[in-house]
Amino acid sequence: MAAAKIHYEVFVKKHRKASWILAEARPEREDAIEFAKKLLSATPTGSVRVSKERFDEESRAFRSFTIWEEGAEKFETEAEKTGDGSLPCLSPDDLTNPSARDTMSRVMNEWFVRKQVTPMELMHSPEHAEDLESGGTELQHAIQKVAVASARDGDSTVHAYVKQLHELSAKAFDRIYKDGKSGRLPKFSRYKTYASLVEAHAGEKSPYKIRAALADRLSDERGFGKKLSVLMEFATELPEADSARKTGCEQLDIFLAEILNFESGMTALIGSPEELGDQVQRLADIFDGSDSAESLQGPPADARTLTRLMKTGGLPSCKTMIASALLERLRRPRRMRPKDVLAEVKLARKLAQKLVMAQGPDLAVDALQDAFAKRSARLLTPETIGDFLEKCETPDQEIENLLALEENIVGAQNKRKLAGYIRATLGNHKTEGWFVSGGGRAIDRLHRLTGFQTKALKGNYPDEDKSGLATAFDALGQKVLERSGLIDAIVNGPSPALDRAASLLKLVTCGAIPVGKCSVAAQQKAVQLIRSDAGLEEARADTERAKLADIEAMLKTISGQSAAA
Template sequence: MAADTHFEVFLKKNRKAAWTLYEAQDDRETAIRLAHDVFAKNKTGSVRLTKEVYDEDARTFRSVPILELGEEKFASDEEKTGTASLPCLSPEDLSKPHARDTIRRVLTAWFERLQALPMELLHRPDLVENLEASGTDLQHAVQKVAIASAKDSDADVHGYVKQLNELVQMALTRIYQDARAKRLPDYPASKPFKEIVSEIHAGDQRAYLLRAAMANRLKSAKRYGDKLDALMDMGDKLDAEGPERNFALTEIDNYAAEVISFDAGMAALLGQCRDLGETLERLTCLFDGDPGAEAINYAPGVCKRMARNIGKGEMDACRNVVAKNLLAELQRPKRLRPSSLSEELRLARELAQKLVMSPDSLLPTDALIKAFAARSARLLHPETIDELLKHARDPDEEIELLLGLEENIVGEINKQKLAGYIQGLLGSQTITTWYLRGPSKPLERLASLTAHQRRVLKGHYPAREKGELASALDALGMKIIDESKILNAVEAGDRPALDKATGLLRLATAGALPAGQCAQDAQARAIRHLKSAGGTSESATAEGKAKLKQIQTMLVQLTPRANAA
């Protein structure tokens, strides 16, 4: 299966509930089996399985339903009898952001072939002629918009096609007429951009004329990278402040945002990236407006220039496009660092901390969490777990690596799945044998289990899984105690009873014994020595009272550990 294709299982627990993503899988057959298993456990609900294919042109996933189980089904379309009604009614409306974005999406291939922009098309007669002469490009674009408009309307496709054709003809006629009447500005290349802005700002139709003047200036910039450089130059040549600067910067921002809305334009901005991780790092630097960040050092100069302008709060439209790309790239089913899993984990953690912990309206927290949860789920694939564990020195390090993975994954279901991996490993014969008869001393192996248990208790596993993991580590510790008789050795000899009690409790409080049965066993043995005849008589002496005070302190310390376990 291609890397940009995966399968998602959705669950709707009842009629009133919403559809929620249960799990994503790379393999079709595995996903189908999972869908049936989920439905078997939720007979009152519904399950839907979709195939998600990444669309490079739209930079998003396209869903194809494969399987539906339960009462919730797709409704069939009824015959449409309504009247088509477009949000754009005049050629001027086509210059609005939403309309330009639609033009970009339906003519992406044509624009990228010419390295042109929607704003240029709306203000350059030569591009209009090229589009009309291209054959079916314009016709197909109209059909795409008509089909999309009819999908959520009570009017049919033909009605929208008719309206769209009329609107297109009005827009083309306007451009041709403005060109023949010489209403489109044609300033000499030697004229400073600041002067052009001043002249246009003082007259009527300011936005239309400035966009046309900029389109004419960009005519000589044949590549998207050249257009970005030219736009940044325009901004640099404006006055430091004032209404004319703000007026021109708005249009520069709109033009630049159109450039980077194309894949080829974004590639020209970011430059060559060695992997998805580097792409995300550079996008994050742009979003933060940080031109001095290390991740952007090897990016093209125009990338740093845009980051500087974004940092000044001057390119909001570009920042919006960067945010959309950032979310889209996060959702791609590719590794951040294919060559190094440790680097993958480090970068994912850094990105999550930087983006999720600094909320911004352009990057909704719920969308970020969903993206990182999906990325976390891919870290839990068996082949990724095998890659993580293959360089472990011993079984104890395998447990340590898996516990460390919890800090790098997002989502309750993912943490639940990770806990299942750890549980399975703890229950394996290989792990049990190593901890019972490993090369290190029994106390060292017990101390390792205690450290693992503390890490589990500090983690963010679901409550049930956290308790089960802590208990499993404690149970393994009890096997070591029973096998090695380590507590019997502490009790052996002719030392005073309070010294034996102190030694046992010190093991429990100093991190040598897991909380639970292990610590309780040591505590019970200590109390027996404390209550013995020797312990009672020793407690009456001055030296014994000092020991007893220390013992009481350690018993108090054990109480919260027992509650945590």
């Protein structure tokens, strides 16, 4: 008998700032210590301890003391908790609150998905309650999970919370069974339509009977998809009176949102498109109220129905679930368009523009930015970039495509990574050979480089990366100038000195050569020509005043550009 009142609890602490977390309870001392050692080997920076838990008959409480502890460093033992450990849910009615139902969905997710029922159905159906209570250890495991989480942040022990949760669940089940036997849980068959059900009970203080009748009707259907369709049908049967209509819509919203809270329920709504991009597009159109959008024209038809209902503002909980599913899919590691990077880039841009306009309480700007930052990171893997540049025929096309990608990338870290790809492309031998020794006129290749540099400077890269890109374009431009001898050819040409100086300055002001050492070199050579004997002699002639005015204007323009930079 005594042995049955002793067990051993294994706790783990992942690092100094972490709290002790109950990992598992074992009946045997040696088994608990062995399990603790395995945990420690998997958490080398943490510590573990094993405590012996003995039940004291006199105080009706467990007495605990540590029998074994090891770890990389000695952590302080958590202070003994002596509080009453009050739970936020005190009565069966509290279990129908949104936070309680969300907790149930998380800790018993497998059971709900396997049975294809929702927490609200469970709390209003004796059959489902009996199934859960007598179905094995799932209820016990759920209680243990909630108790451990509560004890971690609360003022009492796991055992105290377990006791309270057992008492609360017992009260809830007792009420369901008693109400079922007494007939307080009405059958949906008593009413002709959903509207008549709502009208019969809309004036009551609690929607308990409406929910019970809904749960009864849904029990006839197998699968979230069929239940979703039934609820959609009910949405077309709302009462005409405003107060009753509001009540009916609120209850449908709760049941619909609970179904959509499960992945299989969301799949029943939007279907199973092969590509993630199609899922995201459908969710975005539903959230935005675009019921005529192309993505919603095929099956399932319930998606269009829900979109129209949400558009009226009558299903706020459903809209929250759609927003949550949308953000979750945007954060997934999968590509939205795995076979076409360019199509994915276009889709990401389209979605970003659409959702920024639709943002609100359910879809906050910071959450969108975070989701699209994660989505942007998927586009910047070496494999994806390789696919993106695969069809480029020349190095300048590769650079052009990479620069265009910047407008579709969110997040400073992602833009920094993109800048790294651009610099790497500029620095490889193929790119250098194409610009320095490629076909056509050198001035055309320089003009191309200058256009790229200008676009990079207008981009939203971090300042350090923007400066690095400008320098990289300028460095390649210097090599083109050196190989082509363009500046020297102008300096040593047969034209008058002021004409040659003007030509050099036009290279800068017209964006024919990159900003930096390239433009400085051209400007310095132009000034030397102006100050040369030939240049000064030409400047003294009255016929050259217009030419001098043009040169002065270009020098001011260049000076202004340098100051702005």
